[in-house]
Amino acid sequence: MIDVQSQLDHRNINIDKVGVKNIRYPITVMDKKNGVQHTVASINMYVNLPRKFKGTHMSRFIEILNEFYGHLDIREFSKILEAMQERLNAQSAHLEIAFPYFIEKNSPVTGTPGLMEYLCRVSGSLSDQDGYDLVVEVNVPITTVCPCSREISNHGAHNQRGMARLAVRFNRFMWIEDLVRIVEEAASCEVYSLLKRPDEKFVTEKGYENPKFVEDVVRDVAFELKQNEDITWFQVDVENFESIHNHSAYAFIERMR
């Protein structure tokens, strides 16, 4: 059968990333409390393609995934990337896995358990030029109460749900749970899936006593991360879905150690 992909291309242009995107696939994630958690990921897999080739070999990406079926977790990342580089004759390989991760959290007063969902992303690359790179990202919903509103208003203060995104590079394994915790502790109050009335009173008052701008949240997360020697790089951003505006408030910090 003719192999169109391997034919020569004469436009003389290298392709940076080519491959397959949005593959839904079962994976396992290391769970701090329960050992392992099964979830479903959305996976992107790319390699570079030298100028001389017409196309990459799309089926080989899926073949590689299938070989890791049942033990596809963060510990296998470098092996998957090595397989991609080798089997696709590439100089660079990229693997991005986005998945919902669930953490059981008890409500603050009545201790009622509930499951919180956090969207996570692990992105890895391996290249002849730059070696191995891994970034772990968590997206954490938070509550914030506006310090300005609280100061100037006779009653109440506007508060809202925000979404904080924390991405890190590290030189020692870090639990998703610990990254989530760092962000939740920087919020006016954390978010729960289930609250009874005594819990609702508690989170309302806690948020009011702990008002934060988006700037405060990203700074508090950055302050904490800067003291952690295991972290070599981080990005943190917060988007507050303002309750008094039809737009969001946003802040971002990126730092190398």
Ligand SMILES: Nc1nc2c(ncn2[C@@H]2O[C@H](COP(=O)(O)OP(=O)(O)OP(=O)(O)O)[C@@H](O)[C@H]2O)c(=O)[nH]1
């Ligand atoms: N490169 C490329 N392939 C595509 C695209 N869309 C669909 N395909 C198909 O992906 C299929 C798999 O390609 P290959 O992995 O090269 O298949 P194969 O030649 O049977 O596998 P190998 O022998 O391992 O190379 C082919 O049938 C392509 O037509 C595209 O945009 N680019």
